[in-house]
Amino acid sequence: xxxxxxxxxxxxxxxxxxxxxxxxxxxxxxxxxxxxxxxxxxxxxxxxxxxxxxxxxxxxxxxxxxxxxxxxxxxxxxxxxxxxxxxxxxxxxxxxxxxxxxxxxxxxxxxxxxxxxxxxxxxxxxxxxxxxxxxxxxxxxxxxxxxxxxxxxxxxxxxxxxxxxxxxxxxxxxxxxxxxxxxxxxxxxxxxxxxxxxxxxxxxxxxxxxxxxxxxxxxxxxxxxxxxxxxxxxxxxxxxxxxxxxxxxxxxxxxxxxxxxxxxxxxxxxxxxxxxxxxxxxxxxxxxxxxxxxxxxxxxxxxxxxxxxxxxxxxxxxxxxxxxxxxxxxxxxxxxxxxxxxxxxxxxxxxxxxxxxxxxxxxxxxxxxxxxxxxxxxxxxxxxxxxxxxxxxxxxxxxxxxxxxxxxxxxxxxxxxxxxxxxxxxxxxxxxxxxxxxxxxxxxxxxxxxxxxxxxxxxxxxxxxxxxxxxxxxxxxxxxxxxxxxxxxxxxxxxxxxxxxxxxxxxxxxxxxxxxxxxxxxxxxxxxxxxxxxxxxxxxxxxxxxxxxxxxxxxxxxxxxxxxxxxxxxxxxxxxxxxxxxxxxxxxxxxxxxxxxxxxxxxxxxxxxxxxxxxxxxxxxxxxxxxxxxxxxxxxxxxxxxxxxxxxxxxxxxxxxxxxxxxxxxxxxxxxxxxxxxxxxxxxxxxxxxxxxxxxxxxxxxxxxxxxxxxxxxxxxxxxxxxxxxxxxxxxxxxxxxxxxxxxxxxxxxxxxxxxxxxxxxxxxxxxxxxxxxxxxxxxxxxxxxxxxxxxxxxxxxxxxxxxxxxxxxxxxxxxx
Numbered sequence: 001x002x003x004x005x006x007x008x009x010x011x012x013x014x015x016x017x018x019x020x021x022x023x024x025x026x027x028x029x030x031x032x033x034x035x036x037x038x039x040x041x042x043x044x045x046x047x048x049x050x051x052x053x054x055x056x057x058x059x060x061x062x063x064x065x066x067x068x069x070x071x072x073x074x075x076x077x078x079x080x081x082x083x084x085x086x087x088x089x090x091x092x093x094x095x096x097x098x099x100x101x102x103x104x105x106x107x108x109x110x111x112x113x114x115x116x117x118x119x120x121x122x123x124x125x126x127x128x129x130x131x132x133x134x135x136x137x138x139x140x141x142x143x144x145x146x147x148x149x150x151x152x153x154x155x156x157x158x159x160x161x162x163x164x165x166x167x168x169x170x171x172x173x174x175x176x177x178x179x180x181x182x183x184x185x186x187x188x189x190x191x192x193x194x195x196x197x198x199x200x201x202x203x204x205x206x207x208x209x210x211x212x213x214x215x216x217x218x219x220x221x222x223x224x225x226x227x228x229x230x231x232x233x234x235x236x237x238x239x240x241x242x243x244x245x246x247x248x249x250x251x252x253x254x255x256x257x258x259x260x261x262x263x264x265x266x267x268x269x270x271x272x273x274x275x276x277x278x279x280x281x282x283x284x285x286x287x288x289x290x291x292x293x294x295x296x297x298x299x300x301x302x303x304x305x306x307x308x309x310x311x312x313x314x315x316x317x318x319x320x321x322x323x324x325x326x327x328x329x330x331x332x333x334x335x336x337x338x339x340x341x342x343x344x345x346x347x348x349x350x351x352x353x354x355x356x357x358x359x360x361x362x363x364x365x366x367x368x369x370x371x372x373x374x375x376x377x378x379x380x381x382x383x384x385x386x387x388x389x390x391x392x393x394x395x396x397x398x399x400x401x402x403x404x405x406x407x408x409x410x411x412x413x414x415x416x417x418x419x420x421x422x423x424x425x426x427x428x429x430x431x432x433x434x435x436x437x438x439x440x441x442x443x444x445x446x447x448x449x450x451x452x453x454x455x456x457x458x459x460x461x462x463x464x465x466x467x468x469x470x471x472x473x474x475x476x477x478x479x480x481x482x483x484x485x486x487x488x489x490x491x492x493x494x495x496x497x498x499x500x501x502x503x504x505x506x507x508x509x510x511x512x513x514x515x516x517x518x519x520x521x522x523x524x525x526x527x528x529x530x531x532x533x534x535x536x537x538x539x540x541x542x543x544x545x546x547x548x549x550x551x552x553x554x555x556x557x558x559x560x561x562x563x564x565x566x567x568x569x570x571x572x573x574x575x576x577x578x579x580x581x582x583x584x585x586x587x588x589x590x591x592x593x594x595x596x597x598x599x600x601x602x603x604x605x606x607x608x609x610x611x612x613x614x615x616x617x618x619x620x621x622x623x624x625x626x627x628x629x630x631x632x633x634x635x636x637x638x639x640x641x642x643x644x645x646x647x648x649x650x651x652x653x654x655x656x657x658x659x660x661x662x663x664x665x666x667x668x669x670x671x672x673x674x675x676x677x678x679x680x681x682x683x684x685x686x687x688x689x690x691x692x693x694x695x696x697x698x699x700x701x702x703x704x705x706x707x708x709x710x711x712x713x714x715x716x717x718x719x720x721x722x723x724x725x726x727x728x729x730x731x732x733x734x735x736x737x738x739x740x741x742x743x744x745x746x747x748x749x750x751x752x753x754x755x756x757x758x759x760x761x762x763x764x765x766x767x768x769x770x771x772x773x774x775x776x777x778x779x780x781x782x783x784x785x786x787x788x789x790x791x792x793x794x795x796x797x798x799x800x801x802x803x804x805x806x807x808x809x810x811x812x813x814x815x816x817x
Contacts, residue, residue, distance in 0.1 A: 004164070005041040007145050007157025008034070015042045018138040019094060019123045024116050026126040026134065029142030031101075031288060032194030032217050035127040038142060039096055042125060047092025053287075054097050058105040066095060073581045073788070078621065085115065086791050088122035090777050099287055100128035109133040117805045120775040144191030154179055158186055158196060165197045169271050171204025181208035188213030194288065195220050201273045202227065221292045224272045231255055235265045236274055236285075237300060238314040240293030244344045245282040249325075253317040280341065315352040319359060319366075322349035326369040330403065333373030343382055346370060350386055354393040363389065364396035368404050375411075378582045384411035391427060401431040402441045406448055414584045418456040418623040425449055443474040443483075450486045454493075455586050457625025457662040463490045481507055481518050488525050492532070493626060495665045495701035495729065500529050517555045520546050524562050531569065532666060534704035540569045547575065557587060564594050571601060571709075589615050589627040596634050600710030605641030608710070610784035612638055613762075617792050629659045629667050633708075636674045641710045647761065649678040653743035660731045666703055668731050669694040673705070675739060677715045684717065686738070693722035693735060700729030759797060766793040770806050771813035 005012065011027075015038065018025040027035040043049040052065045063080045072087035088095055095115075100108060109132045112124055116136045126132060131139055145158040154175055162182065166173055175182065185203065189195035195213075198220035202211045205227050214220040225233060238254040239246060246254075252262035266283055269275040274293075275285045285293070301309025326346070327333045339346060346366075353363030367386040374383040387408035390396055396404070405428035413421030425445050432441035450465035469483035484506045491500035507522035527542035543566040550559035556576070560583075563576045580588050593615050599608035612635035619628035632655035639648035655671035672694040679687035698705060705713065725735030759767060762783075769779045776790045783790070794806075803809050 002040055002044060003037065004160075005034070005037050006161050008038050008041070008142075011038060011140055011142060012041055015039075015125065015140055018140070019046075019125060022136065022138040023119075023122065024112060024124045024126075024134065024137040026128055026132045026137040026139045027142050028128050028131050028139055030144075030192070031129055032192045033142050033144055034193040035142050036098055036286075037193070039098065039125055039127050043094040043096060046094050046123075049093035049096060050088075050091075051096045051098060054099045054101075054104050054108065056103055056105070059107055059111045062097065062108070062111070078788075081118075082791060082795070085118045085122070086776060086787055088115070089119045089775055090787055091122075094123045094125050097124065097126045100126060100130070100132070102130060104128075106133065109137075112137060117807070120773070120806065121777075144189075145193060145196070147186050147191050148183070150183075154182060158189075158191055161193060162186060162196050162200045165200035165273070166204045169201045169204035169273075171200075173203075173208075178208050185211060185213055192217070194286070197273050198224050201271065205272075217288050218292050221274070221289050224274055225292070225296070228268055228272055228274070231257070231261075232265050232268050233296070234310070235262070236269055236289075236293045237297040237310045238317070239275070239283060240285065240290045241297050241311045241314050242318070242348060244348050245278070245284040246345055247280075247282050247342055250318065250321050250342075250345060251283065253321040254314055256317075282342070315356070318345070318349045319353045319362065322346055322353075322366050323362065326366060327373065328369070330365075330368045330400070331372050333370070333376065335373065335377035337373040337377075340373060340377060340379075347386060347389075350389050354389045357394075360390065360393055361397050361400075363393065364400045364404055368400055368407070371407050378584065380411035380414040380584065384408055384415055387411065387424075391424070395431065398431045398435045399437075399441070402428050402435065402445070405431070406445055409445075409448055409452075413452055413455070414586070417621070418452055418585075421452055422449065425452075439472070439474050440476045440479065443469050443472065443476060443479045447479050447482045447486065450483065454486055454489055455626065456623050457629070457658070457664075459490050459494055459662050459664070462486060463494075466490065477512065478515055478518075481511065481515050485518050485522055485525075488522060492525050492528055493662070493664050495532075495697070495703065497529050497532055497702055500525065516553060517550070517558050520550050520553075520555065520558050521561070524558070524565060527562075527565050527569075531565075531706060532701075532703045536569060540566065543569060557584070560587060560591065564590055567594055568597065571598075585618070585622045585624060586627075589619055589622075589624060589631070593627070593631055593634055596631075596638065597709050600634070600638055600641060603710075605638045605710060607784040609635060609638035609642055610786070610789065614786040614789045617789055625658060625662060626664065629655050629662070629664060629671075632658070633667065633670050633674065636671070637708055637711045640674065640677065644761075645678045649675060649742050652678065653739045653741075656731070656739035657736055657743065660736045663730050665697045665730050666701060669697040669703075670706070670708070672697075672739070673713070673716050674711070675742065676717055677712075680715060680717045685720070687717045688720035689722050689725065690739070691716050692719035693725050693731065695719045696722050696726045697729060697731070759800060763793050763797050763800075766790055767797055767809060767813055770794070771810040773810070 015025050015027065027038055029035050050066050050069050052062050055061055063084050066084055067080060070087045070091070072083055074083045097108065112126065112134050113136050115122060115124060126137065145161065146156060147158050148154055148156050163173055185199040185208065186196065189199055194217060199211055199213060202223055214223055225236070235251055235255050239251065248259060248262050248266065251266060252259045255262060255265060266275065266277055270277050274289050275283050277283055297310040301311060325339045350363050350366050353359040353366055367390055370386055371383050387404050390404060391408060395401060405424050409421035409424035412424055425448060428445045432438050432445060435441045446465050446469055450462045453465065454462040466483040466487040469479060470487065474480065484503055488500050488503040488507065491503065504522050504526055508519045511519045523542055523546045527539045527546065530542060531539040543562050547559050547562035547566060550562055560576050560578065563574060566572065567574055580592050583591060592611060596608045596611040596615065599611065612631050615631040616628060616635055619631055632651045636648045636651035636655065639651060652671045652674035656668055656675070659667040659671060672690045676687040676691040679690065722735065725732055725738060765783060766779055769782060774782065776787045779790045780787045797809065801809065801812060803812060
């Protein structure tokens with residue numbers, strides 16, 4: 001429940017109206033006048049509003065904080081500003097920038113104007129002590145509450161606030177008897193709500209006649225501070241030196257008392273108006289109180305310099321709390337760990353440990369122990385942020401240092417793009433050479449490198465690295481089995497099906513419990529092998545068995561991979577239905593692409609094309625090349641089903657080029673079948689040669705043509721010898737060049753003139769809807785795309801037409817019409 005917002009009905013109505021009509025409003029007034037409370041009431045019920053405190057760090061920190069709160073669906077390659085813009089346009093809430101003052105960077109006003117120009121529905125509310133230099137914000141002045149005149153009755157919002165706070169603090173009041181005293185305190189407050197509350201709390205504890213009004217906010221806070229006991233003062237100072245809200249258990253560590261005592265301390269501070277206790281049991285304080293308490297902490301440190309004072313004690317307590325709270329082992333933890341709700345406090349604790357040379361080793365251990373729960377909870381970005389703290393602070397314990405760097409590499413690959421993890425793997429090399437088991441550590445790092453190159457479509461590089469591990473004298477069972485699984489995956493992707501089958505026993509036979517997931521993953525690959533060779537019933541049985549075993553072991557990621565294969569083979573409904581946004585990229589894209597295939601099978605090629613196009617863009621931004629190839633083939637099939645042969649031809653041609661570069665000859669064959677269909681009527685001889693090349697590629701691998709939903713195989717023309725387009729089971733450079741001639745995304749000579757000739761058909765459709773005033777979300781719904789795909793089209797439109805906003809694009813489209 002929000003505290004009442006007394007006497008603010010008119011300004012509340014106005015700010016709500018301005019957020020609808022202007023989309024940007026600024027509440028301006030002196031400190032303590034109640035701007036934040038008005039803002040809280042104004043956005044109450046308005047969707048999931050995003051509350052970001054303004055700091056001297058400026059726009060970069062605002063954007064980062066807002067994204068952290070919104071947790072939008074992001075992809076490697078997305079700019080933070082574009083991610084925030086899309087999330088605000090898709091949401092129903094309000095972005096609140098709270099606490100601008102004379103120390104705030106001037107660029108914030110420009111940022112607000114830029115957000116307004118880039119969005120169509122986003123709403124922004126700013127609280128500030130000074131007027132904003134914004135061109136679009138509607139400014140609303142917040143004045144102190146009106147006070148009753150000398151001869152007027154003792155009533156009104158100021159009186160109501162005073163009485164309510166006094167009674168809430170445990171006091172008792174007779175307005176008739178205390179008329180003069182109440183008027184004296186109200187006049188001293190000048191109608192500033194924060195001062196009224198402070199005076200009311202002091203009156204409840206000491207009596208109205210005993211309160212000597214302070215002449216400033218800090219003076220009022222100081223008076224309330226003086227009324228609490230030393231333990232409560234210590235707790236307030238130690239909470240204030242942190243930049244995050246903390247829970248009861250952290251406060252208990254800070255004061256060195258049991259949890260029950262900490263609860264009492266927090267309650268006492270809340271009654272005195274010094275802190276706010278939220279529903280999640282975290283404690284925060286107003287900026288005025290925090291500033292005062294920090295000054296008290298600095299004074300205390302000057303008096304007790306040898307032991308560092310409150311700041312040092314707060315850091316030590318925070319580290320101790322994290323050490324007791326996190327799992328004991330570096331591979332322990334589940335997605336429902338209670339501490340995940342206080343991740344920003346964990347981050348602060350790791351930062352504190354890494355800032356002290358004598359606790360840096362512990363900082364490494366704390367970050368490492370948080371990993372498993374974060375990884376299982378699909379939060380690699382948060383894990384990476386923790387790992388960067390110790391890695392940026394200096395060397396740690398050798399084995400943990402290696403493991404942290406490797407895990408950071410895994411997370412960076414999932415968050416920032418496939419090859420972004422390699423930089424962190426480089427960091428793992430130095431401690432590996434210092435380790436007693438250096439050979440094992442280096443091999444483990446190399447195995448992750450091989451996986452990164454595999455996901456990125458650099459199959460020859462992945463093969464070389466995996467083979468190097470298997471040919472070495474490293475006896476570590478886990479790393480050898482992992483390298484064998486990577487090599488098997490390479491073989492399947494490259495169409496070396498017999499080689500893949502020969503590797504499988506090395507992975508499947510006799511794994512210890514911690515390596516069983518690798519054996520299940522290998523069985524899924526055997527399922528793909530069987531399917532490529534036309535043994536569909538065997539592949540179905542393998543997929544079903546792998547899914548059951550993975551679920552029994554709670555290996556949800558592996559179970560999902562098996563379920564995707566099972567759905568693809570049988571057409572049955574999904575057994576596992578996670579939210580796509582919660583999945584790591586390497587799994588998410590395959591999961592979403594299977595959804596596109598099922599849309600095709602259901603006779604909905606338009607929606608299938610939209611989802612496949614989204615996967616293409618995500619795969620390219622994450623540099624997951626194998627997924628990108630598969631997505632382009634599905635996109636081509638969907639476009640073909642929708643009757644757009646020109647765009648389908650372009651998608652197939654791009655798939656040929658990219659698959660040949662990996663190389664993935666069986667996927668080249670799939671794309672060539674599509675090209676053959678699109679050329680069957682207009683260029684029959686070339687279509688027949690493409691069909692012949694597909695037959696030759698599959699014949700060399702001993703593979704069969706796999707059925708594709710929505711793709712009519714009967715339209716493939718009779719194959720003709722591909723000649724020099726195929727050699728040794730791969731597409732030659734000449735063959736790839738012939739396909740590449742068809743990779744043209746423009747409308748070409750058949751398209752409309754002017755702007756339409758500059759844009760692709762999809763881009764032109766988006767531009768037309770922007771001109772009609774539709775938001776990205778509305779355009780996405782109209783065209784069966786995702787908002788991210790719409791934004792990607794918009795970015796390319798802006799670049800091609802040299803415009804910088806929706807308004808300018810709409811004007812250009814109007815001129816064109």
